[in-house]
Amino acid sequence: MVTPPRWADRLLEWFCAPHLLEEVQGDLHERFGRDVRAVGIQRANRRYWGNVLRFVRPFALKRQPTVRRRGEYSSPFFINPVMLSNHVKIAWRNLVKNKVYSAINIFGLAVGLATCLLITLYVFDELSYDKHHTDANRLYRVATDTKQEHWAATAAPTALGLKNDFPEVEQATRLLKVPNMDKMLLRYTHNHQQKQFFETNGYYVDSTFFELFTYPFTYGNPRKAINQPNTLVISETLSSKLFGKENPVGKVINIGLPFGDYNYTVGGVFSDKNKSHIDAHFFLSMQNGDIGNWVSQQKNWATNNIFYTYIKLKDGVNAEAFEAKLPAFLNRHGAADLKALGVSKELTLQAVPDIYLTSNLDNEISANGSLTYLYVFGSIAAFLLLIACINFMNLSTARSEKRAKEVGIRKAMGAIRASLIGQFLGESLLMSILALCLALGFIQLLLPVFNGLTQKNLALFQNPIFVIWIAAITLLTGLLSGLYPAFYLSSFRPITVLKGKLVNSISATALRKGLVVFQFTVSIVLILGAIVIWQQLAFVQNQHLGFTKSQKIVIPLQSNQATTNYAAFKDEILKNPNVISAASGSTYPGIPSDNDLLFYAEGKSVHEAVDINFATVENDYVETLGFKLLYGRAFSKNFTADSTSIILNEVALNQLGYDPKTAVGKTIYFEWQNVRHPMQIVGVVKNFNYESLHQEIKPYGLTTTIGDKHHYFIASVQPKEYTKLLADMEQSWKKINPDTPFSYSFLDQDFQRNYEKEQRTSSIVLYFTLIAIMIACLGLFGLVAFSAEQRTKEIGIRKVLGASVPSIVALLSREFVRLVLVANLIAIPIAWYGMNQWLHDFAYKVSIEWWVFVLAGLLALSTALLTVSFQSIKAALMNPVTSLRSE
Numbered sequence: 001m002v003t004p005p006r007w008a009d010r011l012l013e014w015f016c017a018p019h020l021l022e023e024v025q026g027d028l029h030e031r032f033g034r035d036v037r038a039v040g041i042q043r044a045n046r047r048y049w050g051n052v053l054r055f056v057r058p059f060a061l062k063r064q065p066t067v068r069r070r071g072e073y074s075s076p077f078f079i080n081p082v083m084l085s086n087h088v089k090i091a092w093r094n095l096v097k098n099k100v101y102s103a104i105n106i107f108g109l110a111v112g113l114a115t116c117l118l119i120t121l122y123v124f125d126e127l128s129y130d131k132h133h134t135d136a137n138r139l140y141r142v143a144t145d146t147k148q149e150h151w152a153a154t155a156a157p158t159a160l161g162l163k164n165d166f167p168e169v170e171q172a173t174r175l176l177k178v179p180n181m182d183k184m185l186l187r188y189t190h191n192h193q194q195k196q197f198f199e200t201n202g203y204y205v206d207s208t209f210f211e212l213f214t215y216p217f218t219y220g221n222p223r224k225a226i227n228q229p230n231t232l233v234i235s236e237t238l239s240s241k242l243f244g245k246e247n248p249v250g251k252v253i254n255i256g257l258p259f260g261d262y263n264y265t266v267g268g269v270f271s272d273k274n275k276s277h278i279d280a281h282f283f284l285s286m287q288n289g290d291i292g293n294w295v296s297q298q299k300n301w302a303t304n305n306i307f308y309t310y311i312k313l314k315d316g317v318n319a320e321a322f323e324a325k326l327p328a329f330l331n332r333h334g335a336a337d338l339k340a341l342g343v344s345k346e347l348t349l350q351a352v353p354d355i356y357l358t359s360n361l362d363n364e365i366s367a368n369g370s371l372t373y374l375y376v377f378g379s380i381a382a383f384l385l386l387i388a389c390i391n392f393m394n395l396s397t398a399r400s401e402k403r404a405k406e407v408g409i410r411k412a413m414g415a416i417r418a419s420l421i422g423q424f425l426g427e428s429l430l431m432s433i434l435a436l437c438l439a440l441g442f443i444q445l446l447l448p449v450f451n452g453l454t455q456k457n458l459a460l461f462q463n464p465i466f467v468i469w470i471a472a473i474t475l476l477t478g479l480l481s482g483l484y485p486a487f488y489l490s491s492f493r494p495i496t497v498l499k500g501k502l503v504n505s506i507s508a509t510a511l512r513k514g515l516v517v518f519q520f521t522v523s524i525v526l527i528l529g530a531i532v533i534w535q536q537l538a539f540v541q542n543q544h545l546g547f548t549k550s551q552k553i554v555i556p557l558q559s560n561q562a563t564t565n566y567a568a569f570k571d572e573i574l575k576n577p578n579v580i581s582a583a584s585g586s587t588y589p590g591i592p593s594d595n596d597l598l599f600y601a602e603g604k605s606v607h608e609a610v611d612i613n614f615a616t617v618e619n620d621y622v623e624t625l626g627f628k629l630l631y632g633r634a635f636s637k638n639f640t641a642d643s644t645s646i647i648l649n650e651v652a653l654n655q656l657g658y659d660p661k662t663a664v665g666k667t668i669y670f671e672w673q674n675v676r677h678p679m680q681i682v683g684v685v686k687n688f689n690y691e692s693l694h695q696e697i698k699p700y701g702l703t704t705t706i707g708d709k710h711h712y713f714i715a716s717v718q719p720k721e722y723t724k725l726l727a728d729m730e731q732s733w734k735k736i737n738p739d740t741p742f743s744y745s746f747l748d749q750d751f752q753r754n755y756e757k758e759q760r761t762s763s764i765v766l767y768f769t770l771i772a773i774m775i776a777c778l779g780l781f782g783l784v785a786f787s788a789e790q791r792t793k794e795i796g797i798r799k800v801l802g803a804s805v806p807s808i809v810a811l812l813s814r815e816f817v818r819l820v821l822v823a824n825l826i827a828i829p830i831a832w833y834g835m836n837q838w839l840h841d842f843a844y845k846v847s848i849e850w851w852v853f854v855l856a857g858l859l860a861l862s863t864a865l866l867t868v869s870f871q872s873i874k875a876a877l878m879n880p881v882t883s884l885r886s887e
Helices: 006-015 018-039 041-054 081-097 099-127 158-165 236-243 289-296 319-323 326-341 352-358 371-398 400-412 417-454 464-489 506-542 560-564 566-574 621-625 640-644 650-656 722-736 747-790 792-800 805-839 850-876 880-884
Strands: 139-146 169-176 183-190 193-200 202-205 217-219 231-235 252-257 260-270 282-285 307-313 345-351 552-556 579-585 596-601 610-616 629-632 645-649 667-672 675-685 700-703 712-717
Touching: 006 018, 006 041, 018 041, 081 099, 081 417, 099 352, 099 371, 099 417, 099 464, 099 747, 139 158, 139 352, 158 169, 158 307, 158 326, 183 236, 193 236, 217 236, 231 236, 231 252, 236 260, 252 560, 319 345, 326 345, 345 352, 352 371, 371 417, 371 464, 371 506, 371 747, 400 417, 417 464, 417 747, 506 747, 506 805, 506 850, 552 722, 552 747, 560 566, 566 579, 566 712, 566 722, 579 621, 596 650, 610 650, 621 712, 640 645, 640 675, 645 650, 650 675, 650 700, 747 805, 747 850, 792 805, 792 850, 792 880, 805 850
Parallel strands: 202 282, 231 260, 610 700, 645 675
Antiparallel strands: 139 307, 139 345, 169 202, 169 307, 183 193, 183 252, 217 260, 231 282, 252 260, 552 712, 579 712, 596 610, 596 667, 629 675, 645 700, 667 675
16 A cells, blocks of 8 residues: 655644644545556655645644633744734834934944945955865875974975875875066067066976866866976966967967076966965976976975975875874985984975965965954954944834833734734844845945955855855844844733833843943954054054165066176166166065075084075175175175175074174085085174064075076165156166066065055954944934933923033933943953954064053044934933923
8 A cells, every 4th residue: 555755744744733634634645546546656746745835824834822812823923924914014114104213223234234244255255265176175285394494395305205105195296486486477479479478476386286286277188288398377367368268278488587488388278266375377387498407306305495295195094194104204215315404394284275274384375364364354244243233222122112002002902922023023124134235235336445455356146155145144133133122022011011101121221231332342442453453564664674675676687688688787777867776686675585594603513503594696785775784894896705705684693603793704604415615704784674574583694696696686766756767767678678578666565565464454454443433323323312302301391490501411421421431441451462462473563552542442432422412412402392392
């Protein structure tokens, strides 16, 4: 005997009214039997489900017995369509009837929703990095830890060694960012017309790169795209710049580098829509010319830790257990190399999906985000929305007397409490929906500004999950803002309210005051945060760095033509009367310095060496950048021995064990390929910040021979007109380097880019602080207006008895001013702790002075007073005859 679907029957028994169930179920079972004979068991099952679902209607649903009379039933308030329609009508009438309070609530909720959704868009975007890779949970980056530094990269042999030694490693690959090559010159010639420009974010990779990382390809096969020498893959954006809408596979691009020009064949085009910590515009095969030869020679396990190494573990491999095997692995292969240089290091694993938000190592591929900032912005979003919801709660409970008789009459007519709660929640949900419509309009207007602020390209509906998030936040806002008022208003006893004896309970009044305190506490914390962040940014901008960063023009020499013709270009530039001095260097302050060596002093061994970063520079470099020479001399072409000379800062000498006053003339050593090389100290410069003020000053040196010095041309200028000077420089450049585009930057602006993250944070916190204050004051404005309305007759009597306007304003303002003062007392310790934690990221920072707290408190208090005074003065100036006429 065939029976109907069991779960369909259970559903019917769950929702169907008891007095209908037996009849309905019997009829459906009979129809099921006929369907089985007519169309078969599978179609009969589907029809049975359909018939059951058709009975999910108000008349067939279970009823709940009322409390008053046994045996009576009523539909739940959220199911009965008649009651729903009634709730919507009453909610709309209340909105229209109380236009001012409705406008305050809807506008406040709209602003809160708009800011919350904007921040949510930002958070969603930040959380999306490296989530698109297939098997992302098995991808890891291998990092290097030493006593002095924590590097995001490793030595060249690490990847192949891991692949060969461990069966747990499915595949390994490397990525190489050429030191001091932040731009590459791309040329494409077609029909005797040439396109050429500098492009950033180009990386050399192994042929196995796309076996680990998932990049959707528009053209080409990712498995074969770069497995041949002199091939590259480019992003869709770069492809559009070079080739328009053509398929570029097979076309040749010439890439100009300081050490030569090379032709590369395009092997594929990848989509750059997905976010990754590897923000690449193009990838080059590591098997090419000079780079390929150099890479193949890198066998040392201790030096050249500039290869970003990635591995893909096999399914089921425990990453922590695998990481525990790495010390033995490094000792097995690199012990001799490490001992020869007197260094010790460890290898660690970083999960690729976590790198963007949690990694802050030296020599990161590109600037990462910050999980801490996401928590901060997420908290701000939540608090802003909560402040807006608090306004609704406060105004709803404050106006409880106006709704009391309505509640009393409804209860006297038989309305149960659940029905009343449904009505009040319906009103808050309606307001939330109206606020959402207004918020979406705000977002569309503000999104371009927000994108400029965050340097992103966010769109409102680019992520389908975000639509669900919008609905969830709107529903949460409606429930959060309406839940307490709904339970509070529905709790009134009809016999009390109909006699006119309703008095606001002490608990409701206390809660309302507490919520106002909470609103202003959040606002004051944000004000303090904005002030301290602004102070710190002003400090790092104005701090003397140990060199002169203003009036310095930097021109990259990142093509073979530019480096070959450097001397002629320098001579031409120095003819300009606005140029004081000029020099070239392998790097300059404000950008990452990748060159470092282990130096040790006389009488010491390599095991006591100090890791010293250095730049290879021209003779005039010290004078051009304005380093303060404390002892000795700068480099000079008059001293041929300067090829083995070095200038050190004070930190380097202290760590080497030398006194800066007597260090000139002493010798230090470094070892390279098992050969000891001496360097004589010829000068001592005052400590200077080569990096941002996030880091403490590190040991640093300047040499003239270790490496190529002609990467950047720096000119110290004193022009009357920058536009004219730059035009003259460009003209000189084009005359000497006709095939290389002219590019320049200002040193102070380059250095300032180290603080872009903090500047964005400062701007975001400032804007959201203003929004928080506005929402809090909006609620305060509504409460004061209602308080004045409730005390109209009292104010009239006081005026008749001789009360002055200032005394009435003070009467209405006193309570709210006290609440803001309490908020100050709570906010100060919270803000002090939070900003001290934020300042820990800086090696050099401001101290938080007492006047900052006073200023924040006065700003909040004056804003609140301004808001309160507006309504208080309006009420105090009212004609008492009008308010007392009915008496």
